[in-house]
Amino acid sequence: MIEPTHKQNLSVEGAVDPAFEQTKSFVDPPGEEFNAIGETDVGATLQYKPLTTTDGMADLMSEVSRFQIIARHANGGLGVVNRAKDLQLGREVALKEIRSELASDRTIQNQFIREAKITGALEHPGVVPVYALGTDPNQLPIYAMRFIQGESLDSAIEKYHQISPKNAKNRRIKLRKLLRQFIDICNTMEYAHSRGIVHRDLKPQNMMLGDYGETLVVDWGLATPMEDLSDGLASHTSETTIVGTPVYMSPEQAEGRPVSAVSDVYCLGGILFAILTGKPAVGGTTLEEVITRVRAGKLKAVNQIEPSAPRALAAIARKALSREPSGRYQSARALAEDIEAYLADEKVSAHRESFIERTTRWLRRHRTMATGLGTAAILLLVVSVAASVVLGAANQRERALTAEAKTQQERAEHHLITAQSAVGDFLYKVANDPQLQSKGLESLQHALLKNGSKRLEELLAFETENPELRQAQNAQQYYLMLAAYRLGNWGQTLETANKFTKSFEGNQNPSSQRSRLVQCYSMRGSVHNVLGDNASAEQCFQQGKQLVDG
Incomplete structure (x- = not known):
């Protein structure tokens, strides 16, 4: 065709x-x-x-x-x-x-x-x-x-959205294929822009997919050299004469303002939106209504229409569809590079990842290490839920301490200890994993340690009169110490190390914690050396030696 x-x-x-x-x-x-x-x-x-x-x-x-x-x-x-x-x-x-x-x-x-x-x-x-x-x-x-x-991209998009959500594997394969074809379209437009040509009517219907892997941009009937557009020689848009297709045209095109290569980038964003949702980004039942919404930048949200769409891809579409040209990708190539980053499971520039998203993505890319870290990472996901349970139980203490309330309190405290231990184990594995300490992965290790430490500190902020819970919380200072030491935060290392050692004073140094206490004194000594306090360093090393000889 x-x-x-x-x-x-x-x-x-x-x-x-x-x-x-x-x-x-x-x-x-x-x-x-x-x-x-x-x-x-x-x-x-x-x-x-x-x-x-x-x-x-x-x-x-x-x-x-x-x-x-x-x-x-x-x-x-x-x-x-x-x-x-x-x-x-x-x-x-x-x-x-x-x-x-x-x-x-x-x-x-x-x-x-x-x-x-x-x-x-x-x-x-x-x-x-x-x-x-x-x-x-x-x-x-x-x-x-x-x-x-072959078929149009419009037809391919329709077929993709007809695949049942239950068939997740086929949907995933088809989406990746559409995204690779979308990258081809972006590269074609980058070439056209480098030759000084703006298409002005990019839409799924004007993209052809050949039977043998071809991806073609067709219908260049409205294409024009950029010099014409900047000089005002090309016809402009009005409510009665429209250059382009309303649901895919950029706001500046709809307003009759000069268009550029970045206007085509907006259209590409509209195509990506259609790939993800099966619908155009702007709705309306009349020409006037659609044009008004395009000019005002009143677009639908990808996840509003398709909640299961990857958030990173939704963010890419949102950036490409920015109302003002300065807010978009400044070239079709830049847009393609973000899609390529997504397909490679790398960070996407348009999307601010949450800690969980970043950790999950990293575990996907490092499946060997995921065996050791996977359990702790999964347990980390329950932290927010556990904290909510604890806070809810804390409110129960304001009421009469009935037998039921006490049971709920005990259950909540048990969940809290479990959550604290999960995050502590996670920090331990991240801090001591040799692959994460290798060149090129330090920044990832630091990000994981910072976020994990923050979550653990939030859990340790819960006050309790339960001696068992208090002892468990004190023991968690060990993990915060490890994280602070790896991050080079010497003040935090000394603070958490002091809390950890003091919690066992007069407790006959239980054997279960002895090796950690030795490591704690060793780290304190190393930090004092770095800070130039040789006397304190020697004292810490001697305390550790006494425990070993003890």
Whole structure:
């Protein structure tokens, strides 16, 4: 397929508004302004006379030995596409011509030739190659191009969202495939922008997916050189004449302001939104309502429509769809790089990860270490729940201490001890894991230690008169000490070490804690050495030695 066969209308959640038929207008014919464009721009190749566009063109249809029409293939807003046989080279091609009811309009003829020349000048795997531009026997422009067999991205998105949520594996595979194709689209647009061309009508219907892995951006009928746009030479948008497709156009395009490559980035954000949700980012039942919402930046949220959509991808779409151009990705390549980061399970620049998200992502990428750290990380997830249980039980103490209330209090304190131990074990594993201490993973280790320490401190802030719970809380200072030592926080190391050692004064140094007390004195001594307090360091080392000899 070369050109989408859909009507130029707006479909919002199944409702079609006739007001959207005829929403695409055509830009003014190019003229002398192309002469000022740099040689690296595609615009420099589009030099022809506006009202004599077919002068000097070959009569393609009269070359019976070259092209033979097989059948009508598709109808578009501007032209029709025929399947044809290139008899010289023995290949099937697509011949595009202007719709008969529009063929006599010179402006449309110029627009048609402009589309052919821009498409032909963009030599990239993501753009359909144009083989020849000429005239038919009636001297009307016609051009031959590669015939593409496949489906539109719009159709592929629809099929993806028809997969049952219960079939999670297939949905995941299909989404990753769509995202890779989306990256191809971004790369094609990065190339077009580097050649000075803005598409202005990017949408899923204008993306073709070939049967053999091709991803193509088609329908360059509204494309124009950036110099035209900055000089105000291209036609502007109004409520009665719209350049582009309303539900995918940028706010500046809807307002008639100058557009740029970043305007195409907005459209790409709309395509990503459609991939994730199956719907456009803006709703409405009339042209006026949609345009008003686009101009105001009143868009839907990805997770509002599709709660299961990955939050990192939702954040990427949200950034690309920023109302102001300065808030978007500043290039199609930058957008593609964030998608690539997501597919590689790396951090996405547009998304601020939570501690749990960051930890989970890291464990996915380091499955060998996940065996040792996995249990502790999973237990860490119950911390918030456990803390909530404890706080709820604390309120019970304000009431009469009935037998039931005491039972609830004891149960809550048991959960608290379990949660504290889970976080402590997590900190111990992270602090002592040799792979995390290797070059390149220190920043991750520090992030895990900082967040884990914060969670443990929150749990230890709970006051209790239960001696068992108090003793357990004091023992957790050991883990905070380890984390502080690895982070190089000497003051925090000494503070937590002192709390840990004092908790066992007069307690005959239980054997279960003796090795930790020895390590505690050793760390205190090392810190005092770093701080230049040699006397205190020697004292700590001696205390540790006494425990070992004891």
